[in-house]
Amino acid sequence: MRLALCPDEVPSGGEAPSGESEKNLEGQTLLASTVPTTLSLAPVESANLPFGSLLLQALVSFESNGDSETCCRAASVLSLILKDNLRCKEKVLKIEIDALAPSLGPTKEPLLHQIVKYSALISSKISKENQSPTLPKDNSVYLLPLLLRLLVTWLADCPSAVACLLGPPTHLTYFLELVSNENIGVYAQGLTAVVLGECVIYNKTNENGMDQFAIADAISQKVGLTSYFLRFDELAKRFMSLPSASYLHSKPLKRTSTASIIEEPQEEIESEANTLRGESENENPVILEIFDEEFVSLVSKLETGIREGVMDIFSHTKSKVAVLPAELEQRNGEADGDYVKRLREFVERQCNEMQDLLARNATLAEELVRAGGSATLPDSSNKQSTGRERVQSESLRQDFQEATRRIEALKAQNSKLEADAANFKSLALKLESDLKSLSDAYNSLEQANVQLEAEVKSLRNPDLERIKEEAREEAQKETEGELNDLLVCLGQEQSKVERLSARLAELGEDVDKLLEGIGDDAALQVEDEDDE
Template identity: 50%
Template sequence: MDFKLGRINLNKVAQGVGGFVFGKDTSNSNDDSYVQSLLERIKKREEEDNKRIEALDELQSVVEESVSAQLAFGELGISVLMGVIKDERDNEKMVKGALEALASALTPIAQEGGVKNEIQPAMMNSDLLCREAENISLISSLLDLDNFTVQYHTLQLLTALLTTSPNRVQEAILTIPQGITRLMDMLMNREAIRNEALLLLTYLTHEAEEIQKIVVFEGAFEKIFTIIQDEGGAEGGVVVEDCLVLLNNLLHCLSNQRLLRETTGFEPLISILMLESKVSKFSKQKTSNLLRALEIIELLLGGGPAAESGKDTDRISNQTVLFQKNLLDELLMLGVENQRGAINLRCSALRCIGYLVFGHRQNLDAFASKILGEEPNVEPALNSILCILLRASSAQEFVAADFVFRCFCEKNSDGQGLLASTMIPQPQSMSHAPSEEDINMSFGSMLLRGLTVSETDGDLETCCRAASVLSHILMDNIQCKEKVLRVELEAPIPSMGAPEPLMHRIVKYLALSSIKLKDGNQKTSAKDSYIQPVILKLLVTWLADFPEAVHCFLVLRPHLTYLLELVSNLSVSVCTKGLAAILLGECFLYNKSIEKTKDASLVVDVISDKVGLTLYLLKLEDLQKSFVFTSTKEGLRDIMTKIDDINDETDWKHDEHPVLNSLFDTQFVDLVKKLEESLRESIVEISSNLKNKVVSLPVELEQQSGENDGDYIKRLKLFVEKQCTEMQNILGRNATSAEALVKTTGSDSAETKHRMTEGLDNVQTDKLRKDLQEASQQVQILKSEKSKIEDDAYAHRSFAEKMKSDLKSLSDAYKSLDQAKSLLESEIKALKLETKQNPDLDTIKEEAKEEGRKESEVELNDLLVCLGQEQAKVEKLSSRLEELGEDVSSLLEGVGDDLEMPEDSDDDDDGK
């Protein structure tokens, strides 16, 4: 028995909540009766303590291993064990056994084969226990006992409750006076208790803002940082990680962020990220600790571009203070200068750099001028991050570095202009220089080299990555678009041709990627599946609202032909076809050319002839429904978590590659949506004009021989009137068809892919559709507000009903008291009345005594008469016996003794 208890204790300490104990192999059919019998033994207090403790140990073993035993435990088990805790709290072994058994009954058991039962006994038991708030209060009160074992198992039980019924336990803890204070005191206890208290507080503060505020008020920040320092900071063990998880929970509350910023400060947090040198080694636990610290940094910085607008003030304040405390230096050391850390650690540091500078003018300027390294090998930080982006072997690291440039360029026109101004082509000889020479290049030269490096080795991956950076530089910045448009590259072989614009080179690489996808194997296709969409993203961004770029694109007729083939290609992804359709649309939407061979009408005519307007508009619609565009609605923070699972060897589907999910940010998605709406309107407008403004002169217009001038003029007038009428009819039908086409493609019906809808819809359908969408959104908002109001009303109604019930109970109690009072008053009145009616008691007593005395005298007289008569008889008989010669004295001897014994006994009794 002692050996079994020892195993339980050791495993509990080693494994935390639950432990692992080898119990009896009882079948499901016997579990119910077996558990019931154990509970009966525990319940009998007349039993020896050893037998009851043994029953507790057996109960703990069986409920830890058997789901059916947990189900049989139920309400009876909770009642019995809570009774032990309540009534026998001085019995350490009994309380310890009850706590262990309860913890096992509340811990879910993993099912074999991963099959989950519909009924979760552990959840049911937890719900039963939490149903009474007094139970939580009773368990929590055990922490006041100065007993290590009881405190340890109490913390484990509360943690088990929080894992299954967090909301109820959180509510119950809030109602317990000094409940959270008691838990906070455990952090200063011995190590084992402290560690369990840390774990408990981590669960307790999860998504509970009120508890978070109370915990911080109780001095959580100072205690957490003290523990981290005592454990060795980032070099510490899992306790440091638990502290950082708890700190993360607490800082989800904005008021706690302000308190930390204005009191303790961010220095203790930043000190965790400090590395001793650039070649520091990283253990697995150290990496976990650093990742937890970076998660807190990301939380303080508000999530960058995906941050909520209401948090801007706190975000900017945190950015300012963290930058002043040299956080950027530590992040650059982790993410850029030290390449020995794990990939996810470097990526997390890069993302934090992006969050630190996003939308903060001073931080952006300081970051732009930041220099890394030591003389003479110094390099701008932006150049170093660009090198990582272009050379990283992991797509995950590429995405993280790209995120830095997105945060740097978004809403930073000065920064975009700074980067664009450095895009000066290098001589052809420099393009073949080794990568080590990059340190001597400007940012723009390195970027151009990345865009064109595929010319020599055929690797379009580097070109794709550079294109993503360039798209950030060009986004919503006409000046940058103009600068980059003027960039011309030397031909691979100078003698073979003149320099060509950068745009034409990029389109050539786009066409090359189509060939590689067509000819490549499955592994290569999976890796390159995001290359075409990323290059198309650059071109779409470049041509948006920039007619000069459209003109440059259409200079070469094969560009338009290639896009038409790409839109119609069945082997490419929906995303690629949709972006190609958007790019085609920009060719007529922003086309200001007056040349008849390049104007907007010609592009629309070509689309109509080669693709068909119906199919073209369907490509736009499919793009909006693609996984890449719908997933961006989740927000950048949710998408970035998926990057951790990127594997270049994975056979991702075309439109589901995590790289696309992260690179197609909200800013670009909004741009595409606006372009789609403009394209639909532009198609209607262009189709309403003449398709061909050059009209050949019909033979009928020539003057016939013998026809005088008057007749000729009349005939010309009739011909012109007829042509005008026909032309107006054609224009009307053309406009009507275009409008019907736009409306028809908005439908999800399968028939829209094969034929146009017959008949005319209302011209204002598009406007009504927009109004309907806005109304639907408003309805959703109202529904959510209504739901919230209903919840509040329900809560108030429940509170009112409870108050009404309490008031009724008080009223009933007052009525009962009034009735009891009235009854007592009536009894008092009756007693008083009865007392008045009765005679004097003393008189009655005297009369009774007198009557008794008289009766006694009469009885005494009668007795004396009888005695006299008997005495006379004795004397007469004595004289007669003497006459007969008898000795009267001898005859009477002994007669008196028989009569005296009862009298003596009576006397003795009276004495007693």
């Protein structure tokens, strides 16, 4: 499917979409409003499709039928719609593409991820063509800059697009490899460096491994700062080699120029692609149209911001938070142990950030010294390995120092534990000796006690029998004495009764009659007393 721009497909019939949208926010918004939020990769009839649907169909034509040319030219049109318009960027960012085979993966994928995938396929194709001279050359050499131009325009001042781009971890790895790929050309390498720089300066994510500090460190380690900034210098030199009329005084793309580019014969495109690879003085006409004055100014502005942003990252700690004195004070109800632990964690975190900062500064200083100290820069492989080796050696040195400190601490702790163990062992021996002495003394006391109890028992039994016998004899004697006294008393009373009876008889009283009932009253009184 070719992206043919007809008067019926644009809101105003006089210009192509580029002329309608360029420096016209309302026109950009109007064109973006025609873009659907979802699109299927399945082929559809495009006769009655609105402009937005037609544009998306052209973008996905690379995957649906392998038409990379139409895809990249549609990406060029989309770049004009998104340029300097955050609202359009956010809207197009929500577009999702349906997969042809849902069983093999996600059913929907953001359009931005599709653009990255297409650029990867085209860059792979370019590398294979350069590595194998027998393969036919096509127009892939300028198609990749077209897609990268779209990414540069889309990511500018759009943190949400940066977050979407860095969503899959493989995207960062791909761009780091792409910027070092000499086979894709100076333009593609330079624009890839701009894309990576935008992932640094417009990165607002806080996720570990994908924040701006992590991206800058990855660039330093995988590419090297000197090699990375060299891409900007080479791109700027190539911009300067362009004819001044093509980007300093060029007019916006109209339908005539755009259509002429689209309708070029295939043999002319292949010739231009070969010319671009071999002869830099004869620029491809498509390249001249891609890098107009406004885009060159945008890249120049982004380069300045990227250099300043990277330098700022390599000169500040990650947190960039000024610690207030109140944050170091003990909180209400916080235990002393927890307070000391919190302060220790804070100090350790600051030390780690300072170590990272020193490592980044050392890497940056080495890269800058290498760049400024030699008339001819070393090859890219040496520069890439220099940054990685420097960071790796610094990391290993820090790990070695930390391991040494831990070993020393463990040795001191081990010595203390050995001393404590020796003290405890001597104390245990002393306690064991004391316990043995106490056990012997207890056994001796136990034996003495048993002996004394035996002696007491042997002495106590005869005395007890003797005392019982004496008590029995004493009680018997007391009983006999009481009985004798009682008998004497009874005898005396009997004699008194006899004398009284004789006297009463002499007086003529009937003694028996008088004594009648006296004994019975006494017996009854005794019985009453017993009852009570």
